[in-house]
Amino acid sequence: MEEIIRFNNIKKSYGNKTIVEEFNLLIEKGEFLTIIGSSGSGKTTILKMINGLIKPESGNVFIKNKNIEEENIIDLRRNIGYAIQGSVLFPHMTVEENIAYVPNLLNKKDKEKTKSAVKKWMDIVGLEEDMLNRYPDELSGGQQQRVGIARSLAASPDILLMDEPFGAVDEITRGQLQEEILNIHNKTGITIIFVTHDISEAIKLGTKVLVMNEGKIEQYSEPKEVLKNPATDFVKALVSRERHFYNITDDNEQKSIY
Numbered sequence: 001m002e003e004i005i006r007f008n009n010i011k012k013s014y015g016n017k018t019i020v021e022e023f024n025l026l027i028e029k030g031e032f033l034t035i036i037g038s039s040g041s042g043k044t045t046i047l048k049m050i051n052g053l054i055k056p057e058s059g060n061v062f063i064k065n066k067n068i069e070e071e072n073i074i075d076l077r078r079n080i081g082y083a084i085q086g087s088v089l090f091p092h093m094t095v096e097e098n099i100a101y102v103p104n105l106l107n108k109k110d111k112e113k114t115k116s117a118v119k120k121w122m123d124i125v126g127l128e129e130d131m132l133n134r135y136p137d138e139l140s141g142g143q144q145q146r147v148g149i150a151r152s153l154a155a156s157p158d159i160l161l162m163d164e165p166f167g168a169v170d171e172i173t174r175g176q177l178q179e180e181i182l183n184i185h186n187k188t189g190i191t192i193i194f195v196t197h198d199i200s201e202a203i204k205l206g207t208k209v210l211v212m213n214e215g216k217i218e219q220y221s222e223p224k225e226v227l228k229n230p231a232t233d234f235v236k237a238l239v240s241r242e243r244h245f246y247n248i249t250d251d252n253e254q255k256s257i258y
């Protein structure tokens with residue numbers, strides 16, 4: 001196993017409100033980690049500590065065994081894609097310009113290389129080439145979300161952070177985007193950290209699931225383990241519908257007579 005991200009005894013508070021404390025987590029390279037938990041439990045806070053958007057007040061975050069506090073933040077972010085809910089596209093730029101934004105910063109001279117990279121990522125996220133010259137307001141919500149994902153991947157990062165990325169799209173589009181992101185993970189081997197408030201999404205996508213409640217880790221295990229052996233009452237309540245759906249009961253639970 002190869003470690004890629006490690007949180008070491010992290011504390012973060014706002015005013016006198018502690019958000020996370022004694023937070024420790026090790027994420028392995030190539031994992032698709034889904035983070036699920038109640039609203040305000042610290043999911044976004046944890047995610048943003050990985051790309052330095054939020055700094056812990058004590059403790060350290062390590063990426064590939066390097067303390068990110070000692071790293072150049074620009075170089076760090078270049079290797080970390082970031083996709084969030086809703087349209088975060090530049091409204092005055094075309095689809096092509098949006099996706100090419102970071103690659104252009106990285107290799108200004110090689111226009112052809114950037115062009116082919118844009119085509120490749122559009123194809124991977126399931127966008128037609130005829131959308132290249134459209135502006136964000138000429139796309140559906142689902143298409144905008146795809147462009148956002150393509151843009152976050154265009155610099156070929158090692159790590160992709162996603163914060164409720166499919167929260168604002170309809171159910172069908174959501175299903176399609178879930179399939180695309182699973183494909184991307186399989187094809188690229190990228191490490192994905194994916195925050196969601198939808199337990200079925202967390203179970204479906206994750207190779208590992210992190211369940212959080214009030215800044216604390218309730219469970220950190222494979223999805224089937226979360227369903228089979230919920231570690232706490234909080235987790236058990238969270239997964240009760242999923243357990244029902246997959247017809248999972250505790251061994252000591254009375255089986256239905258029907």
Ligand SMILES: Nc1ncnc2c1ncn2[C@@H]1O[C@H](COP(=O)(O)OP(=O)(O)O)[C@@H](O)[C@H]1O
Pocket residue numbers: 014019037038039040041042043044045046
């Ligand atoms: N800049 C801020 N100032 C004060 N409180 C904040 C700030 N950002 C987040 N919080 C609080 O920290 C807690 C955790 O937030 P967050 O990590 O965004 O939760 P979530 O799990 O919903 O993503 C919440 O109670 C939120 O209100």
Ligand SMILES: [Mg+2]
Pocket residue numbers: 043044045
């Ligand atoms: Mg959040």
